[in-house]
Amino acid sequence: MPIFSKLLPGSVRVAETRTELDDGPRFWQEDQYVADAVETRQQEFRTVRICARQALAEFGHGDHILVPDEHRAPEWPPNIVGSMTHAPGLRAAAVASTGEFRGIGIDAEPHQALPAEVVDVILLPVERRLAARLQAEDPGIAWDKLMFSAKESVFKTWYPLARRWLDFLECEITVGHEPGAFTARILQASPVHSGVDLSVLCGKWMNESPVGHGLLATAITVQ
Numbered sequence: 001m002p003i004f005s006k007l008l009p010g011s012v013r014v015a016e017t018r019t020e021l022d023d024g025p026r027f028w029q030e031d032q033y034v035a036d037a038v039e040t041r042q043q044e045f046r047t048v049r050i051c052a053r054q055a056l057a058e059f060g061h062g063d064h065i066l067v068p069d070e071h072r073a074p075e076w077p078p079n080i081v082g083s084m085t086h087a088p089g090l091r092a093a094a095v096a097s098t099g100e101f102r103g104i105g106i107d108a109e110p111h112q113a114l115p116a117e118v119v120d121v122i123l124l125p126v127e128r129r130l131a132a133r134l135q136a137e138d139p140g141i142a143w144d145k146l147m148f149s150a151k152e153s154v155f156k157t158w159y160p161l162a163r164r165w166l167d168f169l170e171c172e173i174t175v176g177h178e179p180g181a182f183t184a185r186i187l188q189a190s191p192v193h194s195g196v197d198l199s200v201l202c203g204k205w206m207n208e209s210p211v212g213h214g215l216l217a218t219a220i221t222v223q
């Protein structure tokens with residue numbers, strides 16, 4: 001079962017691959033966007049879009065061209081929300097109807113601790129304390145990396161609705177109350193955008209294997 005199918009409601013269409021894909025139509029607009037990128041970036045960009053079109057096909061949009069906007073956000077077909085991620089050994093896309101969800105964010109990361117030098121930039125003091133406590137209780141999870149991934153999922157959910165930047169320290173992640181769940185509290189004033197209250201986002205997470213191996217994944221939906 002795809003990782004993100006475990007984390008998202010059944011009405012969200014998920015397509016994932018563990019290998020690079022090269023089937024399906026090629027679109028010059030997408031090729032042009034990554035024409036100057038290194039080959040590995042071109043491959044992940046193409047593969048995740050093949051996944052996205054597989055998922056979009058269930059909504060009749062299997063030939064949608066996915067060129068990023070000026071802020072790198074994907075432009076989905078009308079009445080569709082979605083999100084994409086690439087991590088080592090995984091490309092994934094998740095899409096849904098706006099009739100069911102107003103926003104989606106997904107993210108996968110290698111299951112390794114956050115580099116010490118970036119922790120202060122990513123995590124609030126209260127999050128660092130929580131990560132340290134959880135680390136002592138369960139050293140099998142890279143709790144700081146989990147919070148980072150949760151924030152990446154927050155941003156991918158947030159940006160298409162808010163159309164404004166959200167700093168890592170403008171969001172507080174709480175994990176641990178319910179297994180496999182997290183909550184994100186947005187610390188910006190008036191976080192209501194496109195008619196959606198984004199002040200608290202609820203998400204799910206999972207790890208494939210203990211820290212040092214496999215991937216961590218997080219996902220958020222907003223109704």
Ligand SMILES: CC(C)(COP(=O)(O)OP(=O)(O)OC[C@H]1O[C@@H](n2cnc3c(N)ncnc32)[C@H](O)[C@@H]1OP(=O)(O)O)[C@@H](O)C(=O)NCCC(=O)NCCS
Pocket residue numbers: 044045048068071072073074083084085086087106107108151152154155156157159160166167168169170171
């Ligand atoms: C945009 C960002 C979240 C992408 O995450 P990442 O871990 O680097 O990369 P992933 O492979 O998981 O995701 C990349 C995909 O994110 C999506 N994405 C990029 N910018 C986006 C945006 N502004 N809005 C929504 N989705 C976006 C794209 O689909 C992209 O795939 P593509 O490059 O093939 O088009 C990250 O690079 C970033 O800029 N983070 C800073 C902002 C942030 O996270 N703030 C924290 C808020 S709490």
